[in-house]
Amino acid sequence: MDDSAAIRFSGRGGGTFWVGSLLIALGVAVLGGCAAKPGAGVATLSSTVPAASALVLPAPGTLSIVSVVQRQYTNAIEQQIALSTSASTSGQNFISIQAFGPAETVAMPAGGLAFKPVRHSAIQAEIRSYVPGGRLTISSNFVRNTYGPFGYAYGPGAGDDGCLYGWQQIRSDEADRNLLNSFGMLQIRLRVCQAGASEKQLVELMYGYTITGGFSGVTWNPYGTPAAVDPEIGGGKPLRVAIEEPRRPVVSVETVERAPAFRRGAETRPVARRTEQVVAKDVVAKDIVVVPSPSGGMASTTATTGAEDAIVVPSPACVTGASGSATCN
Numbered sequence: 001m002d003d004s005a006a007i008r009f010s011g012r013g014g015g016t017f018w019v020g021s022l023l024i025a026l027g028v029a030v031l032g033g034c035a036a037k038p039g040a041g042v043a044t045l046s047s048t049v050p051a052a053s054a055l056v057l058p059a060p061g062t063l064s065i066v067s068v069v070q071r072q073y074t075n076a077i078e079q080q081i082a083l084s085t086s087a088s089t090s091g092q093n094f095i096s097i098q099a100f101g102p103a104e105t106v107a108m109p110a111g112g113l114a115f116k117p118v119r120h121s122a123i124q125a126e127i128r129s130y131v132p133g134g135r136l137t138i139s140s141n142f143v144r145n146t147y148g149p150f151g152y153a154y155g156p157g158a159g160d161d162g163c164l165y166g167w168q169q170i171r172s173d174e175a176d177r178n179l180l181n182s183f184g185m186l187q188i189r190l191r192v193c194q195a196g197a198s199e200k201q202l203v204e205l206m207y208g209y210t211i212t213g214g215f216s217g218v219t220w221n222p223y224g225t226p227a228a229v230d231p232e233i234g235g236g237k238p239l240r241v242a243i244e245e246p247r248r249p250v251v252s253v254e255t256v257e258r259a260p261a262f263r264r265g266a267e268t269r270p271v272a273r274r275t276e277q278v279v280a281k282d283v284v285a286k287d288i289v290v291v292p293s294p295s296g297g298m299a300s301t302t303a304t305t306g307a308e309d310a311i312v313v314p315s316p317a318c319v320t321g322a323s324g325s326a327t328c329n
Contacts, residue, residue: 046071054081056097056188059208063093063192076100076113087193089157091130098187100222101215115185118151118169127153127165130191134163145207147223150188152206154199162197166190166206172224184220186211 051065056079058065063083071078076098083093098113116122120138127136136155143150150168157163170186177183190209192202214222 049079051081053213055079055099055211055213056081056095057210057212058083058095059205059210062205062208072103073113074103074111077103078113083192085193087157087161087163087195088159089134089161089163089193090132091191091193093192093194094190095209096187096189097211099214100185101220116187118167123151123153123165123167126167126189131157131163131165131193133158134193136163136165143203143206147211150206152190152203154202157193160196161193162195162199162202163193164190164197164199164202164205165192166203168206170211170222172222176224184215184222186214186222 046069049068049070051068053070054065054068055077058081066082066084069080069082071080078096078098080094080096083095085091085093087093100113100115123138127134134155134157136153138151138153143152145168147168147170150166152164152166154162154164166189168188170188171177172184188209188211190205192205194202214220
């Protein structure tokens with residue numbers, strides 16, 4: 001019935017119908033051309049975003065951000081952050097992140113991003129691709145940063161370069177993961193080559209990077225349920241920090257006694273000292289009484305400044321008699 005009706009419709013007025021459809025299509029094309037933005041655009045699925053929009057940052061005080069290239073998928077956002085490079089090894093230093101979640105709708109999405117689990121063979125292929133000619137060896141050490149366990153490979157590059165390739169998958173535990181909770185995931189990659197850098201210096205970049213963005217909501221939480229707070233925090237006995245006082249260095253000074261030096265042929269002669277009796281100028285003459293010595297010698301002079309009448313008395317050892325003769329004991 002429907003087919004016959006359609007046939008009859010086209011048989012009665014098919015020419016008029018097609019002419020009307022053509023006019024409508026032409027009108028839509030004209031209106032679309034008027035509404036189009038002037039200028040040519042770049043047909044690409046990647047775009048450059050400012051450094052402030054980076055979802056992950058390198059360790060503070062290490063490498064600087066050169067550019068951020070973002071690629072958007074229907075189920076994820078991928079960013080490759082180019083870092084400063086000072087090495088002879090070919091290639092660009094970078095740190096990349098893949099954040100799985102409900103991405104925003106764009107005009108030309110890159111489809112869906114496939115999930116790739118961390119495998120040994122896949123990591124080796126990435127190392128050969130990003131560090132060509134490098135002799136990197138995957139470390140067997142178990143290491144972990146604030147986001148969980150991670151792996152890395154280190155080895156020499158061109159010249160005296162040290163190269164490191166690190167990887168980490170951040171995902172909640174399987175017990176916490178379901179369609180309504182903790183379904184997000186983050187993939188981190190780090191490629192770094194630096195002149196004269198040791199393994200200890202480069203692996204610190206995996207410890208110090210910071211994730212600054214992601215998808216909101218508990219559904220796309222890639223970290224899982226946070227760990228419980230330590231019950232000792234906020235209670236119990238006071239915890240004191242053992243502070244060692246700086247010790248002052250003890251300086252020992254050794255003294256060496258030297259024997260006095262004597263010159264040969266030098267004779268020690270006594271030095272004659274001359275003693276003079278000096279009478280102060282400020283002593284008044286009236287305050288001085290001179291008494292002749294009973295022995296007939298020079299009189300001694302004594303100056304006093306404290307008493308008004310100072311008298312010099314001869315020694316009692318000699319006494320003068322009535323006849324004037326002196327008798328001494």
